[in-house]
Amino acid sequence: MKPIASRWARSVALLVVVSLVASCGLPRVGPNKREIYEGSVQKKGDAYVIATNDQVTRITAVTPALGFSEEFLRAGTIGSDTIRPGDTLSLTIWENVDKPLLGPEGQVASILEEVQVDGDGFIFVPYAGRIRAAGNTPEAIRRIIKTKLEDQTPDPQVEVRRAAGDGSTVSLVGAVGAQGVYAIERPTRTLTAMLARAGGVTIEPEIAQITLTRGGKQGKIWFQDLFKNPELDIALRGGDQVLVEEDTRAFTALGATGTQARVNFESQNLSAVEALAQVGGLLSATADPTGVFVFRNEPEEIANQVLGRNDLRGAQRMVYVLDLTKPNGMFVARDFVIRDGDTVYVTEAPFTTWDKTISALTGSLSSVSILSSLTESSGG
Structure with a gap:
């Protein structure tokens, strides 16, 4: 009767292990593709899951609109021969x-x-x-x-x-060579000239933003746009405040990527491909290239355009799906613009879950063998 009892003990132990693995689940970085789709509005969830294509990339390609108002742009250069308060x-x-x-x-x-x-x-x-x-x-x-x-x-x-003096002074603060209060004089009547007087910017020019405050009104531009668009090199006025700071936009990377963290933008316009590159790309051993998701609260206007509707009100939860294995998948990802506050999530490939299951069972079966051995010893 010993062989029957031994086989019975092994079978019971194996069933217990499989049951534990199935009920407790396996370690993973987040939801899988099926679970994300299960949370879609189409399946009575609270988020719209959208397969990204060329039309979607065009509609969602929204970047921050920075620039000076007409009032700032129309202001003429202060004449060198006109005396003003503070001179x-x-x-x-x-x-x-x-x-x-x-x-x-x-x-x-x-x-x-x-x-x-x-x-x-x-x-x-x-x-x-x-x-x-x-x-x-x-x-x-x-x-x-x-x-x-x-x-x-x-x-x-x-x-x-x-x-x-030439119309009082301008204060420059932030990421400039020498913060301080500077008089508007003949060589420093415009924004670029005054920035040069203060030692220029001390951060990467591509992500440097300049905010000018005048009489309670503000304007903000990219530093590089000063040189691409000469009309933005506006004339200064006494009391102007100029702030130079680094772009504060960021996205969050999660899942099967090289880095899981909150990541600052490294350029004015950031695509999904560039965002993945910033975090070390997809993990070749675990990532599913068909399951790259971008989670975002989309403004009402854009959400209606993407979904072809006009009845949505308020910001909508949107999940954009990027499939890098399609013939044009990389092109779509290259054109899809990442925005401030986005979450970029890469799911694990199905075989990764299978490998984890096999590993868990293999490790547990070793325990089953030990348990069976103990059972035989006690029976003998």
């Missing part, structure tokens, strides 16, 4: 008398350095009083001072020149 002037006044108004006896020329134009646009000159400087040229200011002094000293000669 600093230097005045020299010559008097043809022994006892001048503005200096000690015997001194012909009086120099007034660093005369600041106040917030209201005025300067003060002894014996001439408070004079409107903002909006006038140095020549106009010279004539005003001369006229006011002529009643008190014969034939005064006046020179007015700008010592510093």
